[in-house]
Amino acid sequence: xxxxIFHSALFGFIISIAAYEIGMLIKKxxxxxxxxxxxxxxxxxxxxxxxxxxxxxxYNRGAKYLSYLLTPATICxxxxxxxxxxxxxxxxxxxxxxxxxxxxxxxxxxxxxSVIFHFNHQEYVTLLPKSITTAIGxxxxxxxxxxxxxxxxxxxxxxxxxxxxxxxxCHTFKIIEPVAKGVAIGSxxxxxxxxKAMEMxxxxxxxxxxxxxxxxxxxxxxxxxxxxxx
Amino acid sequence: MRLLEQFGIILTLTLIVEIIRAVVPLPIPxxxxxxxxxxxxxxxxxxxxxxxxxxxxxxxxxxxxxxIPAAVGLLNSWTVVKTIVLPLLVVVAISTVTVMVISGRVxxxxxxxxxxxxxxx
Numbered sequence: 001x002x003x004x005i006f007h008s009a010l011f012g013f014i015i016s017i018a019a020y021e022i023g024m025l026i027k028k029x030x031x032x033x034x035x036x037x038x039x040x041x042x043x044x045x046x047x048x049x050x051x052x053x054x055x056x057x058x059y060n061r062g063a064k065y066l067s068y069l070l071t072p073a074t075i076c077x078x079x080x081x082x083x084x085x086x087x088x089x090x091x092x093x094x095x096x097x098x099x100x101x102x103x104x105x106x107x108x109x110x111x112x113x114s115v116i117f118h119f120n121h122q123e124y125v126t127l128l129p130k131s132i133t134t135a136i137g138x139x140x141x142x143x144x145x146x147x148x149x150x151x152x153x154x155x156x157x158x159x160x161x162x163x164x165x166x167x168x169x170c171h172t173f174k175i176i177e178p179v180a181k182g183v184a185i186g187s188x189x190x191x192x193x194x195x196k197a198m199e200m201x202x203x204x205x206x207x208x209x210x211x212x213x214x215x216x217x218x219x220x221x222x223x224x225x226x227x228x229x230x
Numbered sequence: 231m232r233l234l235e236q237f238g239i240i241l242t243l244t245l246i247v248e249i250i251r252a253v254v255p256l257p258i259p260x261x262x263x264x265x266x267x268x269x270x271x272x273x274x275x276x277x278x279x280x281x282x283x284x285x286x287x288x289x290x291x292x293x294x295x296x297x298i299p300a301a302v303g304l305l306n307s308w309t310v311v312k313t314i315v316l317p318l319l320v321v322v323a324i325s326t327v328t329v330m331v332i333s334g335r336v337x338x339x340x341x342x343x344x345x346x347x348x349x350x351x
Contacts (some may be wrong), residue, residue, distance in 0.1 A: 016298045042301045049305060063299035069289065070296040072244045075264035076286035082272040082279065095339035100334025111327040117317040118234045127321060131329050136295045139259020149303030150311055154318065156301065158326050160290045167329060175334035177341050184334025190310055191293075211333075213265065220262050228256070 002117070006054050013064030019044040021122020033163040036192060038156055061103040074135035077213050082211055083150065083209045091179050102187035103218045106131045107226040115230060122146060122228045128223045130154045133190040134214035144227050155190070165198045182207025239277065242269060278348030 005011055019048035022044060023037030049059055052170035081088075088095060107128060129137035134155045141151035166185050175181055178201055185193045186208035198208040243264055251260035271277040304311060311318070 012299070016295060016347065019297065020295050038297060038301075041298055042304070045302050046305055047296065048300065049302070056303060059302065063302070065298045066296045070293070071248070071259075071261045072240045073293045074261035074287040075240060075243055075247070075268050075289035077277070078265045078268035078272060078284070079283060079286040080267075080290070084271055085273075091341070094337045097340050098333045098337025101336040102329045105332040106325055106329045110321060113317075113321045113324060116320070117314070119314070119317070123314060127318075130322065131326065135293065136259060136265075138297075138300060139261050139321060140257070143259060146285050147307055147310065149307045150318075152297055152301040153304055153311075154322055156297070157319070157341035158322050159340055161322065162330065165327065166330070169330050170334065173331045173335060175331075175338055176337045178339060180334045180338035183337040184330045187333045194321055203283060216345045217262060217266070220258050223286045224257050 002055060006058055007060045007061075009065075012059040013065060014062070015045060016041070016047065016063050016066055019062070021026060033160055033192075033196070036156070038161075038192075039160060040067050042153075042156075061072050070135055070138065072132075075215075077133070081210055083214045084206050088204075088210055088214075094179060095183055095207065095211070095214070098183040099187045099215050100218055100224070102131070102214055104221050106188075107218075109224055110179075111226060111229055119230075121230055123150075123225050125223075127154060128226060129219060130158050131188050131190065132216040133157070133177045136220065138222055148149065153196075156192065159189045159192025162193035166193060166196045167200075176185045178203040179207050180197050183211050186211025190215075233285055233288075236282050239282055240285055240289070243271075 019041035021038055027037045027042055045059070047147065049056065051147045074100035110124070110127050110130065117133045122145060125144040126141055128144065128146070129140040129151060132140070132155070134152055137151055137155045138148055141148045158199045161188070162185065166189065170181050170184065175184055180195055183202060185204070190212045194208040194212060196204065197204040247260045247264040250263050250301070251258070251332060268277070272279060
C-alpha cells in the first residue's frame with residue numbers, strides 16, 4: 001500500500017499542493033509574516049518525507065511537473081511589468097539608479113561576507129541571487145553551478161525577513177517617498193516582501209512589483225561579472 | 231481568447247527561449263530571455279495583452295507552488311547546509327538590510343535632486 005502511494009507520480013504533486021493549502025490556512029489564521037505559506041509547506045513536506053522514509057527522488061517524480069511550469073510562469077512576469085510600464089517611465093531615472101545600486105550592494109555585501117566566512121566558489125555563487133525572485137534566482141544559480149536547493153531556501157528566508165523588517169527599516173533610515181519604499185522592498189525582498197508593500201499603499205505595491213523584475217534582470221548581468229571575483 | 235490558446239502561446243514562447251538559451255553561450259536563464267521577449271511582444275502589440283492575460287494570471291498566482299520541489303531538495307543537500315547554516319543566516323540578514331537601505335536611500339536621493347532641479351527652473 002505504501003509503495004502504491006509513494007510510487008505514484010501523483011504523490012509528490014498532491015502532497016505539494018496539500019502542504020501549500022495548509023500553509024495558506026495557517027497564514028490566514030495568524031497573519032504573521034513568519035507563517036509564510038511557502039515556508040510552512042516546505043517544512044511540512046520535509047517532515048513528512050522524513051517521517052515516512054520517502055526518498056527525495058520518489059517525491060520529485062511527481063513534484064517535478066510543478067517545477068516545469070516555472071519558466072512559462074516567469075515569462076508571464078512581463079504581463080504585470082507591461083501594465084506598470086507607465087510608473088516605470090514616470091520615475092525611470094530614480095528607479096533604475098536605485099535598483100542598480102541595490103543590486104551592486106547585494107553582490108558586494110555577499111562577496112565581502114563570503115570572504116569573511118571562507119565560503120568556497122560554489123557556496124558564493126549559490127548566495128549571489130539571494131535578493132531576486134526565486135523564478136530568476138533558480139536559473140541564475142543553475143547557470144553559475146550553485147546549489148539550487150540552498151539558493152531557493154535562502155531566497156525565501158530573505159523574502160520573509162524583508163517582509164518583517166521593511167516598515168522598521170524604512171522608518172529608521174527615513175525612507176519616506178513611496179517610490180523609494182517600493183524600490184527598497186522589491187529589490188531586497190522580491191515577491192514575499194512585496195506583500196508588505198501592498199499593505200503600505202498602491203504606489204509602493206506597483207513600484208515594488210516592477211522592481212522585482214528589473215532587479216532580476218540587472219542581477220542576471222551583474223552576476224556574470226561578480227561570479228569571477230571569488 | 232480561449233484559455234487553451236493562451237497557454238499555447240505562452241508555452242510556444244517558452245520553447246523558443248529554451249532554444250535561444252541552448253544556442254547563446256551566456257549564463258542567462260531561459261526565463262529572462264522569455265520575460266524580455268514577452269515584454270517586447272506585448273509592447274509592440276504583436277501579442278495583444280488579452281491573448282495571454284488570463285493564462286498568465288493563473289500561472290503567476292500558482293507560482294509559489296512551483297518553488298516547493300526545489301526547496302524540498304534541501305533534504306538531499308542538508309549535509310552541506312548543516313555545516314554553514316549559521317554564516318548563511320548572517321549573510322542573509324546583513325545583506326538584506328544593506329540592499330533595502332541603499333536602494334531606498336539612493337532612489338529617494340535621485341527623486342529629491344530631480345525635484346530641486348524642477349523647482350529651480
